[in-house]
Amino acid sequence: MNTWADWFAAQRTAREEAGLQRALRPRAAGDDLLDLANNDYLGLSGHPDVRRAAADAALWWGAGAGASRLVTGTTTLHTELERELAEFTGREAALVFSTGYHANLSVVTALADRDALIVSDAHVHASLIDAARLSRATIRVTAHNDVAAMREALAAAGGRRALVLTESVFSVLGDAAPLDDLAEACADHDALLVVDEAHGLGVIGHGGRGLVHHLGLSAHPNVVMTATLSKSLGAMGGVVLGSAALVDHLVNRARPFIFDTGLAPAPAAGALAALRTLRGEPQLPERIHERSAALADRLGVPRTAGAVLSVPMPSPQTAVATQAAALAAGVRVGCFRPPSVPDGVSRLRITTHAGLDDARWAHAVDVLARVVENHLALT
Known part of the structure; x- marks a missing residue:
């Protein structure tokens, strides 16, 4: 008879083999990463x-x-x-x-x-x-x-x-x-x-x-x-x-x-x-649209209606690897894999932010363009 411990272990193994295992990753207050994974689009949380x-x-x-x-x-x-x-x-x-x-x-x-x-x-x-x-x-x-x-x-x-x-x-x-x-x-x-x-x-x-x-x-x-x-x-x-x-x-x-x-x-x-x-400050949403359109063009993905950009990846493993490469370069992005995606396609989820100054935003865009191109070229 299987125990609950056996069931939990089997479930984890199945997730790992499919590239779908997740874990909590606590962030420290005031870290210097450029966070394009969160939904604080206008930067008002820190205002x-x-x-x-x-x-x-x-x-x-x-x-x-x-x-x-x-x-x-x-x-x-x-x-x-x-x-x-x-x-x-x-x-x-x-x-x-x-x-x-x-x-x-x-x-x-x-x-x-x-x-x-x-x-x-x-x-x-x-x-x-x-x-x-x-x-x-x-x-x-x-x-x-x-x-x-x-x-x-x-x-x-x-x-x-x-x-x-x-x-x-x-x-x-x-x-x-x-x-x-x-x-x-x-x-x-x-x-x-x-x-x-x-x-x-x-x-x-x-x-x-x-x-x-x-x-x-x-x-x-x-x-x-x-x-x-x-x-x-x-x-x-x-x-x-x-x-x-x-x-x-x-x-x-x-x-x-x-x-x-x-x-x-x-x-x-x-x-x-x-x-x-x-x-x-009604101009804040306009900054979102300007930056989102420019980032979409740089990454070669369709422009979107709001602050969310979606970059399709060929597999969950590629999505995780690309996310890790961006993080190593100082930029945090989201990574959506099944069952969090409605169409079953794993993707990077990048959120445009109005609160970053122009220099930090430009650096984040350069990092993302480089890591996405490199990892897609390897697949």
């Missing part, structure tokens, strides 16, 4: 005003929220952050969560049940996939950005409540969703379009207000928006933005909201300060 706001909030409010938000875990920081996020994105109301993962779990599971239909793009984030499964709704997965397939699935809903799940800018390929067409399809079939703006907020549209706002869909009654506070806003947490009726429903029905301790004061204050900084 002096953001750091000071987070530190002051921890000193004033304490290290944690102390309770779920329906008990005593809601502070004036939370309500102020929600009000300003809604105003910034043009939505009626907002509700802040401890993570973006919880925001997606909440909105889907509170709106869909076993009597509902969920139509999901094949490339959506794991949090939306998990949310759809937990909802117990009927799930139809359609090909990436295939509006016709989405329409076909909605037409077969048979009168059931229906949700369509997509991202504004996809987290692996960095391409944008056809939100105009998807919103029109949802309106035609009385479905809700849930748009995860994790990689759009702070990057896309006027002043980084996101793709939903950029396309004039902020007031669309069939569009619900989610986002994270841990990427462009450099803190942590998540948010759902939509109608006041939606927020009221989530407060009363979303289990990840009701039973989770509220977002801690420090990241709430940090996110609020980052949002205000972004409003005062």
Whole structure:
């Protein structure tokens, strides 16, 4: 009879043989690596005003929220952050969560049940996939950005409540969703379009207000928006933005909201300060697009809609080796391998950053061009 120890060992061996074994690699505070793996696109996590706001909030409010938000875990920081996020994105109301993962779990599971239909793009984030499964709704997965397939699935809903799940800018390929067409399809079939703006907020549209706002869909009654506070806003947490009726429903029905301790004061204050900084420096998203386009051209990969660049690798092993070569040269990049990639293709994931000065950015680009060319030439 196999023991749990035998099973764990066999699982690890299988991962190692496939080139899919992962490990945690702690980084030290203040290391001098050029980090193009993190999602702090605008460099606001280290902004002096953001750091000071987070530190002051921890000193004033304490290290944690102390309770779920329906008990005593809601502070004036939370309500102020929600009000300003809604105003910034043009939505009626907002509700802040401890993570973006919880925001997606909440909105889907509170709106869909076993009597509902969920139509999901094949490339959506794991949090939306998990949310759809937990909802117990009927799930139809359609090909990436295939509006016709989405329409076909909605037409077969048979009168059931229906949700369509997509991202504004996809987290692996960095391409944008056809939100105009998807919103029109949802309106035609009385479905809700849930748009995860994790990689759009702070990057896309006027002043980084996101793709939903950029396309004039902020007031669309069939569009619900989610986002994270841990990427462009450099803190942590998540948010759902939509109608006041939606927020009221989530407060009363979303289990990840009701039973989770509220977002801690420090990241709430940090996110609020980052949002205000972004409003005062609306040129930051433009720097992202300029650098992203130039880097894509240098690496010979397609330009993307946001800050994420994806460099396909011929194998998981090549991806890991190229990542290691970049790290040895002082540049940290991401490495996506199955099952983290929706199409099964291993790739380097490089994030463009507005916070680096021109000299450091140019050096990072030179390093990446060299190591990618060298490792692709060896395959």
